[in-house]
Amino acid sequence: MRTTRFAALLSAAALTLVVSGCGSDDPTTTASDSSSGSDTSASETTEASSLSVTDPWVKSAEEGMTAAFGTLVNEGDSDITVVSATASDITGMMELHETVQNDDGSMAMQPKEGGFVIPAGGEHELSPGGDHLMIMDLTRPVEPGETVTLTLTLDDGSTTDVEATVKEFTGADENYQDGEGMDMDSDEGMDMGSEDSGDN
Known part of the structure; x- marks a missing residue:
């Protein structure tokens, strides 16, 4: 048993x-x-892994609107398109802008249709007086010397964070092309000229 x-x-x-x-x-x-x-x-393996930004910076401002600049660099084998941007620490609203010439010869900013396309192995410059990231309705002042985090969203849905230094800058005044849905008073004195940002 x-x-x-x-x-x-x-x-x-x-x-x-x-x-x-x-x-x-x-x-x-x-x-x-x-x-x-x-x-x-x-x-x-996303578009964001192939994108970098050279010398990113933001124009200092106490209130209202400001903008971010730099050179978008595509190290990949395919074109990349930046479709939107955010900077949650300083604003709830950003737009991709281009600068165009009005019939009267004045320069005006307007949303960039289709976003910023960076060709494969190429660059796309964001500069005062040209394409830029428009930061609207600031929630606080952005002071020279501080660092602002910008998040870029690409057309494949991937994102990349960019650390941008805030600098003082003075350029030529430009207007916003389409003021619908925003306070036009906030962009009076918005300096977006073509002068170099300098080392401020």
């Missing part, structure tokens, strides 16, 4: 070991794990 019970226990233990061994060598589980890792790697 005791011998029979002992033999049964040994058989059960051996069966458990066989089942456990099969489970650990299950090719389906291994393939799934491998596939999962592959998907993660693929998802990390």
